[in-house]
Amino acid sequence: MAHLRLRVIAGILAAAVILGVAELLAAFFGADTAPLNALGATVVDHTPDALREWAISTFGTSDKAVLYLIMGVVAVVVAGLAGALERTAVFAGSAMLGVFGLVAAVVVIGRGGVIAVVPTVIGVGAGIYALRALTRRIDDLPEPARSSEIFSDTGTSDLADTSDETDTGEPATGVSGAEMTAELPNTDPAAALPADDTKKLPNTADSPRVAPTGESQHDVDKAPAPVAKDSNRANAPSTSGGTRDPSTTARTENDSASTLPARRQVLRGMAIAGGVAAVAGIGGKLFGSLRTDVSGERAAVRLPQPIAPPEPILEGSELRLPGLTPFLTPNDEFYRIDTALVVPQVSKDSWSLRIHGMVDREIVLTWDDLANRAAVERLVTLACVSNEVGGDLIGNARWLGYRLDELLAEAGPHPDADMVLSRSTDGWTAGTPLSALTDGRDAILAVGMNGEPLPVQHGYPARLVVPGLYGYVSATKWVTELEVTRYDRATAYWTRRGWSAQGPIKTGTRIDTPRPRRRIDKGHTMIAGITWAQHRGISGVEVQIDNAAWQPARLADEQSIDTWRQWVYEWDATPGQHTIRARATDGTGETQTATRADVIPDGASGYPSVLVQVG
Ligand SMILES: Nc1nc2c(c(=O)[nH]1)N[C@H]1C(S)=C(S)[C@@H](COP(=O)(O)O)O[C@H]1N2
Numbered sequence: 001m002a003h004l005r006l007r008v009i010a011g012i013l014a015a016a017v018i019l020g021v022a023e024l025l026a027a028f029f030g031a032d033t034a035p036l037n038a039l040g041a042t043v044v045d046h047t048p049d050a051l052r053e054w055a056i057s058t059f060g061t062s063d064k065a066v067l068y069l070i071m072g073v074v075a076v077v078v079a080g081l082a083g084a085l086e087r088t089a090v091f092a093g094s095a096m097l098g099v100f101g102l103v104a105a106v107v108v109i110g111r112g113g114v115i116a117v118v119p120t121v122i123g124v125g126a127g128i129y130a131l132r133a134l135t136r137r138i139d140d141l142p143e144p145a146r147s148s149e150i151f152s153d154t155g156t157s158d159l160a161d162t163s164d165e166t167d168t169g170e171p172a173t174g175v176s177g178a179e180m181t182a183e184l185p186n187t188d189p190a191a192a193l194p195a196d197d198t199k200k201l202p203n204t205a206d207s208p209r210v211a212p213t214g215e216s217q218h219d220v221d222k223a224p225a226p227v228a229k230d231s232n233r234a235n236a237p238s239t240s241g242g243t244r245d246p247s248t249t250a251r252t253e254n255d256s257a258s259t260l261p262a263r264r265q266v267l268r269g270m271a272i273a274g275g276v277a278a279v280a281g282i283g284g285k286l287f288g289s290l291r292t293d294v295s296g297e298r299a300a301v302r303l304p305q306p307i308a309p310p311e312p313i314l315e316g317s318e319l320r321l322p323g324l325t326p327f328l329t330p331n332d333e334f335y336r337i338d339t340a341l342v343v344p345q346v347s348k349d350s351w352s353l354r355i356h357g358m359v360d361r362e363i364v365l366t367w368d369d370l371a372n373r374a375a376v377e378r379l380v381t382l383a384c385v386s387n388e389v390g391g392d393l394i395g396n397a398r399w400l401g402y403r404l405d406e407l408l409a410e411a412g413p414h415p416d417a418d419m420v421l422s423r424s425t426d427g428w429t430a431g432t433p434l435s436a437l438t439d440g441r442d443a444i445l446a447v448g449m450n451g452e453p454l455p456v457q458h459g460y461p462a463r464l465v466v467p468g469l470y471g472y473v474s475a476t477k478w479v480t481e482l483e484v485t486r487y488d489r490a491t492a493y494w495t496r497r498g499w500s501a502q503g504p505i506k507t508g509t510r511i512d513t514p515r516p517r518r519r520i521d522k523g524h525t526m527i528a529g530i531t532w533a534q535h536r537g538i539s540g541v542e543v544q545i546d547n548a549a550w551q552p553a554r555l556a557d558e559q560s561i562d563t564w565r566q567w568v569y570e571w572d573a574t575p576g577q578h579t580i581r582a583r584a585t586d587g588t589g590e591t592q593t594a595t596r597a598d599v600i601p602d603g604a605s606g607y608p609s610v611l612v613q614v615g
């Protein structure tokens with residue numbers, strides 16, 4: 001296939017134009033109207049559970065980056081194929097881009113309505129235009145020229161073209177030795193020209209040489225060389241400017257045109273396509289984030305004063321042992337789990353919380369409305385249902401916000417309601433038992449985290465925090481809606497995908513130190529970790545070395561039943577290989593189960609264990 005490499009590059013550039021132009025428009029129409037963002041979000045929504053589990057456990061918090069990487073690779077392959085198949089008279093590649101556009105359009109409309117399709121349509125239009133323009137230029141190239149040469153010639157400056165013309169190796173592209181010699185006399189004078197004249201070289205020196213090449217490889221009976229020479233001289237500067245149309249009138253001078261301008265047309269076209277893609281894409285990203293980024297406004301937010309002084313952290317809740325997880329998790333180390341490929345940027349000024357559904361009176365609360373209400377601050381440990389035994393999808397923070405029982409009471413939930421379906425700006429939902437929000441526990445609409453406004457990726461300006469329930473059924477970030485409803489009427493995001501409708505946190509223990517498969521010194525060893533059973537509390541932790549009897553560990557002080565607790569067991573380690581296990585008993589007296597369970601459908605279970613080599 002002639003010029004395969006050029007065609008593949010043309011296809012990839014066309015795809016870059018699509019994504020770049022769409023990104024630029026998405027700066028105005030919203031980040032989720034960019035086709036890759038919309039497609040990625042749809043992939044996320046439809047990823048089979050097993051795959052999602054695998055992705056989270058394999059890539060952790062970089063699962064989103066991996067998804068974009070995969071989409072990028074697929075895009076490059078498809079686009080390269082589209083480029084390879086496209087011809088001036090064959091629209092196969094354009095059709096492929098069109099099909100991509102159609103799929104993306106359907107997805108984008110499904111997620112954001114008809115108007116959201118604009119970036120995709122214009123982007124795909126621009127991409128197909130670019131593919132057509134580049135393909136025409138490539139089709140105009142003389143057959144024998146190999147793309148490698150096109151590129152080695154690029155040099156891209158006119159000066160480089162000069163050296164190209166004097167390069168006697170070039171005709172080896174397929175012209176015979178005789179032609180080669182015939183050309184030499186022509187190239188010599190060219191090489192002898194003073195440097196200032198180099199600009200004219202492509203026309204003067206090129207034409208005579210190209211005629212044989214063009215004629216022998218191309219259309220022998222088309223326009224004779226002299227005509228081509230003249231027309232070429234007259235037109236080359238403008239024709240190589242890239243405005244040329246592949247119309248039939250242009251064809252004549254084209255076919256007999258020199259390889260050099262044709263080559264330069266291709267390169268110039270590619271440079272333009274690449275430039276448009278890069279400028280539009282990067283510009284769109286920058287402009288989009290300038291327009292929507294809320295980190296500036298967040299930094300200026302003044303948090304409400306809690307009605308009571310902040311809950312002091314008990315001195316004894318922190319054991320201060322090397323390798324042990326600190327009692328409070330700093331915001332920048334707090335795990336992040338959500339389905340949002342683009343972190344929602346929600347301004348507090350446009351934010352509101354609507355409480356509706358099975359209520360006596362629907363209410364809408366704005367940010368300023370909240371200022372008139374009493375704020376509280378509470379320590380609550382948040383955990384993800386996808387946290388494996390020994391995993392780190394759990395964190396403890398100080399949350400500042402408004403009691404949900406008070407906000408719900410203002411709306412007046414009906415007695416036959418049993419669920420609150422909370423919804424975020426990006427359409428994600430959680431179904432929380434109404435009872436968990438009204439039974440007196442510290443369920444809050446949080447606006448602050450560890451003394452700061454909520455970090456944007458943790459839900460700025462407002463999210464839910466409910467002690468005792470996994471995040472997927474309670475901890476809605478960027479929350480704007482609470483619909484009071486019933487479990488038999490509404491199904492939340494993850495429940496629709498096979499996860500349990502109810503998500504109480506299972507009692508758990510983690511061994512932080514020693515680390516697994518470490519070699520440690522014999523003798524006195526601190527085995528330490530954390531344990532949690534939010535809203536039930538912990539009554540004890542035990543440690544087992546190999547198959548010996550379970551021994552009680554020492555627990556740090558109990559800050560509250562809603563937070564995790566540190567624990568430590570002092571061990572006189574003997575040489576050899578040992579397995580350390582731990583288990584907790586919650587405040588109701590129930591010991592966590594040894595039975596291993598997968599995270600789906602309602603959270604992992606089983607004892608954590610660590611294998612160490614002593615001595
Ligand atoms: N809007 C939105 N809120 C969400 C989610 C989400 O995907 N979208 N994921 C939930 C899940 S599964 C968990 S475990 C917690 C995690 O909160 P964090 O990222 O602040 O740690 O957020 C919850 N809130």
Ligand SMILES: [Mo]
Pocket residue numbers: 337383384385386470471472
């Ligand atoms: Mo989660």
